[in-house]
Amino acid sequence: NAGVTQTPKFQVLKTGQSMTLQCAQDMNHEYMSWYRQDPGMGLRLIHYSVGAGITDQGEVPNGYNVSRSTTEDFPLRLLSAAPSQTSVYFCASSFGQHTGELFFGEGSRLTVL
Amino acid sequence: AQSVTQPDIHITVSEGASLELRCNYSYGATPYLFWYVQSPGQGLQLLLKYFSGDTLVQGIKGFEAEFKRSQSSFNLRKPSVHWSDAAEYFCAVGVFTGTASKLTFGTGTRLQVTL
Numbered sequence: 001n002a003g004v005t006q007t008p009k010f011q012v013l014k015t016g017q018s019m020t021l022q023c024a025q026d027m028n029h030e031y032m033s034w035y036r037q038d039p040g041m042g043l044r045l046i047h048y049s050v051g052a053g054i055t056d057q058g059e060v061p062n063g064y065n066v067s068r069s070t071t072e073d074f075p076l077r078l079l080s081a082a083p084s085q086t087s088v089y090f091c092a093s094s095f096g097q098h099t100g101e102l103f104f105g106e107g108s109r110l111t112v113l
Numbered sequence: 114a115q116s117v118t119q120p121d122i123h124i125t126v127s128e129g130a131s132l133e134l135r136c137n138y139s140y141g142a143t144p145y146l147f148w149y150v151q152s153p154g155q156g157l158q159l160l161l162k163y164f165s166g167d168t169l170v171q172g173i174k175g176f177e178a179e180f181k182r183s184q185s186s187f188n189l190r191k192p193s194v195h196w197s198d199a200a201e202y203f204c205a206v207g208v209f210t211g212t213a214s215k216l217t218f219g220t221g222t223r224l225q226v227t228l
Contacts, residue, residue: 045215045217048215058215102149107156
C-alpha cells in the first residue's frame with residue numbers, strides 16, 4: 001500500500017529558484033495538507049485542501065502556492081526560494097477534514113543556498 | 114488561538130521503565146487531542162486521539178493518554194518502554210474551524226531509550 005507519496009525526498013536549490021514538491025495519495029482522502037518541520041518549532045501548517053478545487057492558507061503560507069486539481073494530488077510550489085524555506089516538508093491526508101487522523105508522507109528535505 | 118506545550122525537549126529512560134510525556138494545551142472549548150510519533154527519517158504516525166467520552170484513551174504500541182480538563186493536560190504514558198520506542202513524540206490539538214480541522218502541533222519530545 002503506497003499511502004502518501006512525496007517526491008523528491010531531497011532537493012537543493014539556489015536562492016530565487018522555483019520548484020514543486022509533489023504529493024500523491026491513493027486512499028481517496030478528501031483532506032490534504034502541507035506542513036513544514038523546523039528544529040524546535042514542531043510542525044506548522046502551510047496550506048490545506050478539503051477537496052478538489054478547494055484550498056486554503058494555514059499558519060505559514062507566504063512564499064508557497066498550492067492547487068488541487070484532482071483528489072489524489074496536492075503539489076506545493078515554491079515560486080522564488082529563500083534560505084528561510086530550508087526545512088523538511090510533510091504532506092498529510094485524511095479521510096475527512098474533521099477527523100484529525102492524518103496520514104503522513106515520509107517528507108522532503110529542502111535546502112536553499 | 115490554540116497552542117500546545119511540550120515542556121520536555123528530551124527524555125531518557127531505561128528499557129523496561131515506565132514513561133510519561135507531558136502535554137499541555139490552550140484552547141477555549143473542548144479540543145480534539147492527539148499524540149503522534151515520528152521515527153528517524155519517517156513521517157508522523159498517529160498513536161492515539163481524544164475527541165470525547167472516556168478521558169483515558171488507549172492507543173497503538175501499548176501507549177495510553179489521559180485527558181485532564183482541570184489541568185489542560187493530555188499526558189502520554191507507557192508502563193514499560195521498549196528500545197524500539199525511541200523516537201520523537203508530538204502532541205497536537207485540533208480545532209474545527211467550520212471548513213476543516215486544523216492541527217496545531219507541539220515542539221516535540223525526543224525519547225531516548227537506554228539498554
